[in-house]
Amino acid sequence: MVVDAVALARDAKQYTYRLLLMRHAQAQSAGQGTDRMRPLSSLGLKQAVAMGKSLTRLSLIPDCIACSGASRTRQTLDQMLESFGDGPKVEYKESLYAEGPQAVFDLLEASKPEEHxxxxxxxxxxxxxxxxxxxxxxxxxxxxxxxxxxxAPANVAILASNDPFNSWQLHHARYLGLFGPKHV
Known part of the structure; x- marks a missing residue:
């Protein structure tokens, strides 16, 4: 499937509020230890760096970031943060590891209108x-x-609306598409 990440970013910029839902980059296979502690693979580290650079190049730099507390999500974000500079406020949320979509809805509800x-x-x-x-x-x-x-690992889904995140409910935002390291 051919994805035009530039066109996707351009479409996203037509909206006031943009949500970037990202799956962590490729992790190592389950082995010793807990699932929560699984680190990124060497490919995953490269994917994360590439996605940080891509989001910056596409002017999709977040002002706020929420990240699961699992090792592989934290490593993904760590690799991306250098590309974003000092701007984004980062929060690590254990709920994003265990509570599924409800954790995301809770984050949206708690967001501030100045977070775009x-x-x-x-x-x-x-x-x-x-x-x-x-x-x-x-x-x-x-x-x-x-x-x-x-x-797929390291892919980002983009949803957008002109309404603040704290007003988003079921089926509220336009799903614009997704892209990953292979598309940029």
């Missing part, structure tokens, strides 16, 4: 399920349906 670009780095299936739950009827339903397949 929110990046949430979490896990699958939370990212794809949340994007589907937020996608409005005006979204491309074929693209929304593809989320049933899940999101």
């Amino acid at each position: 670009e929110l990046l949430i780095v979490t896990h699958e299936p939370t990212v794809s399920m949340t994007a589907q739950l937020l996608a409005s009827a005006e979204s491309d339903q074929g693209a929304v349906g593809l989320l049933d397949l899940g999101m």
Whole structure:
């Protein structure tokens, strides 16, 4: 599938509020230790750096970031932060590891109107399920349906609205699409 990340970013900029839902970059296979402690693979480290640079190049720099407390999500964000500079406020939320889409809805509800670009780095299936739950009827339903397949590591789904995040409910935002390291 061919994705035009530049066109996607241009479409996103037409809206006042943009939510970037990101699945962490590729993690190492489960082995010794807990799932929560799984680190990124060497490919995952490269993916995270590439996505940080891509979001910056596309002028999709978040002003706020929420990240799961799991090792692989924290490492993904750590690799991206250098590209973003000192601007974004970062919060680590354990709820993003264990509570699924409800954790994302809670974050949206607690957001402030002056927060316009929110990046949430979490896990699958939370990212794809949340994007589907937020996608409005005006979204491309074929693209929304593809989320049933899940999101690949280091991919970002973009949803947008002219309404503040704290007013978002089910099917409130336009799902614009997703892109990942292979698309930029």
